Amino acid sequence: MLSSPTLLPSAADVVVVGAGIVGLAHAFEAHRQGRSVVVLDRDARPAGASIRNFGHACVTAQPESLRDLARSSREGWLTMSRRTGIPVDEAGAVVLAGDRADLDVLEAFAAARPGDATLLDRSDLDDELAGLAGEQLRGGLRLRHDLRVDPRTTAPRLAGWLEAAGVPICWRHNVIGVQADSIGTRVDTNRGTIRAEQVVLCSxxxxxxxxxxxxxxxRVERCSLQMTRLAAPGPQVRPALLTATSVLRYGAFGEVADLAPLRRHLESTAPGLLAAQANLMLTQLPDGTLLVGDSHDYAATPEPFLSAAVEHQLHTALARLLKTAALPVLERWQGVYASSPATDVLDVEPWPGLRVITVTSGVGMTLSFGLARRTFPRP
Incomplete structure (x- = not known):
C-alpha cells in the first residue's frame, strides 16, 4: 500500500527537482550550508539511472575539461560518506588488457600521469582479481582515484538520511511547470505549488x-543501455573492472595516446561490441553478484527492447578476460540517461534563481557532488 505523500511546504530557500544522485548531492550540499531545502520527485523512491548503474565514480580517466570537477566530486563523495555513514570505497579501478594494442594505450597513460595510475603485470592481476583473471589477460592499469558505491542502496540511503535530517523529500510530486515570479521561482506540481529563492532542476x-x-x-537526447546481474563467482573483487572498450569511451586516454590502432584492433576482433557502442565493464555488489554491461543506443525516444544478441556479445567478451562463463543471469534491465554530442555537462541559468543541471555524458555518479559543490560553494 502506498503511504500518503509528504505535505508540500509553501516555500523554501532551495528546491531541488529530481531525487537522483545529482539532485540528492545538491540537497546535501545546500543542507550543509544551513539552507532550508525541499526535494521533489515524481516517483515513490529512487528508480532511475542512479540505481541502474555500476556504482562506479570514474574520477581518474576524465578528460582535462572535467578533471577538476571530478576530483572535487571525489572529495564531496568522501565527505558525504563521513557525515552519513553511507559506504564509499576508495577501491580504484583496473583496466584489463588482453592484447598489445590495449597495453600500448595503458602504458602511455601511466607514463603521462604517473600520480594517477600504475601499470599492472599478469601476477598483479592475479592478486587484484582474486583468481578470476582469464588466461588471455596480459596486464592492466590501476586507476587510483576511482570510487565504488552500491548503486542499489546509495541514493535511497542518502534520501533517507536527508529526510531524517529535516529535509522533506516530496515523493510522487510530479513537476509540471517552473516559472519566475515576483518573489523568486515558482514550482508547480501535481500536488501543489512551492516557491524558492533558488531552484535546481536535476531531471x-x-x-x-x-x-x-x-x-x-x-542537443540533449536519451541514451539507453542494457545491463545484467550475474550470480556471485565466489571471490570478492573490490575495484571496478574496465576493458579496451572503456578506453575508447573515457576521454583522458585519448589525450595521452593515439587510439586509432586500438580501434582498428577492436574492429577486427570485436566488431559486435563496437556496433553496440559498448563499454564492457564489471563491478561487484556487496552480496557478491556481478553487474555487467553495457551497450549504448541514442535516440530522442529509445527502443524499450533488450537485445539477446548484444547481451551474448557482452558476456562472451567478458568470458575471454575473466572466469565468468558459467555464471547464470539473475536480472536484466535497461538504463536511460541524458546524452548530448555538444556537451558533457549542461549547466545553465535560464533566469536568476533557476539552475538547470544535466550530466549528458554518462558520468552522473562521477560528477554529482562536484556539480553540487560548484552550485553551492562553501563560504
Missing amino acids: GHDLDHLFPAVADEH
Whole structure:
C-alpha cells in the first residue's frame, strides 16, 4: 500500500527537482550550508539511472575539461560518506588488457600521469582479481582515484538520511511547470505549488518535458543501455573492472595516446561490441553478484527492447578476460540517461534563481557532488 505523500511546504530557500544522485548531492550540499531545502520527485523512491548503474565514480580517466570537477566530486563523495555513514570505497579501478594494442594505450597513460595510475603485470592481476583473471589477460592499469558505491542502496540511503535530517523529500510530486515570479521561482506540481529563492532542476533525461527549448539548443537526447546481474563467482573483487572498450569511451586516454590502432584492433576482433557502442565493464555488489554491461543506443525516444544478441556479445567478451562463463543471469534491465554530442555537462541559468543541471555524458555518479559543490560553494 502506498503511504500518503509528504505535505508540500509553501516555500523554501532551495528546491531541488529530481531525487537522483545529482539532485540528492545538491540537497546535501545546500543542507550543509544551513539552507532550508525541499526535494521533489515524481516517483515513490529512487528508480532511475542512479540505481541502474555500476556504482562506479570514474574520477581518474576524465578528460582535462572535467578533471577538476571530478576530483572535487571525489572529495564531496568522501565527505558525504563521513557525515552519513553511507559506504564509499576508495577501491580504484583496473583496466584489463588482453592484447598489445590495449597495453600500448595503458602504458602511455601511466607514463603521462604517473600520480594517477600504475601499470599492472599478469601476477598483479592475479592478486587484484582474486583468481578470476582469464588466461588471455596480459596486464592492466590501476586507476587510483576511482570510487565504488552500491548503486542499489546509495541514493535511497542518502534520501533517507536527508529526510531524517529535516529535509522533506516530496515523493510522487510530479513537476509540471517552473516559472519566475515576483518573489523568486515558482514550482508547480501535481500536488501543489512551492516557491524558492533558488531552484535546481536535476531531471536528467527528462529535461525536455519542462524545458524543451533548452534541451533542443544543447542537443540533449536519451541514451539507453542494457545491463545484467550475474550470480556471485565466489571471490570478492573490490575495484571496478574496465576493458579496451572503456578506453575508447573515457576521454583522458585519448589525450595521452593515439587510439586509432586500438580501434582498428577492436574492429577486427570485436566488431559486435563496437556496433553496440559498448563499454564492457564489471563491478561487484556487496552480496557478491556481478553487474555487467553495457551497450549504448541514442535516440530522442529509445527502443524499450533488450537485445539477446548484444547481451551474448557482452558476456562472451567478458568470458575471454575473466572466469565468468558459467555464471547464470539473475536480472536484466535497461538504463536511460541524458546524452548530448555538444556537451558533457549542461549547466545553465535560464533566469536568476533557476539552475538547470544535466550530466549528458554518462558520468552522473562521477560528477554529482562536484556539480553540487560548484552550485553551492562553501563560504
